Amino acid sequence: MRAWHLGLSLPALAALVGLSAVGDHGAARAKEREKMTVTVADLGVVVGNLGVPLGTIVLARGQVAARDKDAPAAKEDEGAVRFVVTHVDGRALASPTRVRWDHGSVPGAAAPPPAGQEVEVYGYETGAFEGAPDGTFKHVPAFTTTGFHFATRFVALRRK
Secondary structure (H helix, E strand, C coil): CCCCCCCCCHHHHHHHHHHHHHHHHHHHHHHHCCCCCCCHHHCCCCECCCCCECCCCEEEEEEECCCCCCCCCCHHHCCCCEEEEEEECCEEEEEEEEEEEECCCCCCCCCCCCCCCEEEEEEEEEEEEECECCCHHHCCCCCCCCECEEEEEEEEEEEC
């Protein structure tokens, strides 16, 4: 098992754990957590939903989730391919973890398999803030978006 030195203060570490847990669940989970201020200078290594630092290339095993046609789709899920990861670098995760499959941001990246098919793929988890913050529509015409939140995705490089 690898140990990671984060180089963070305890408050910054607590905030980052909160941010990494938001990933797939968006703003709803973020509101459940106590808000904490973290400056950019406090950031060291951010650990993603897969349990490794964002930007670390891993071999992930899992399958693409079938879309539930009866469930209402959240705006952030429109067109998203959900990859349910069960193993990272041969290690079983404590529970399956859903991440967005991204194959469009890197030329030649791996396209997702059909829903339900088991796949092993090299790639990395990355993240960014997305959506529109409060007050946006005071300055521009309203448009369909999600609330401002931190989200992660899995950049699928190539299948094993």
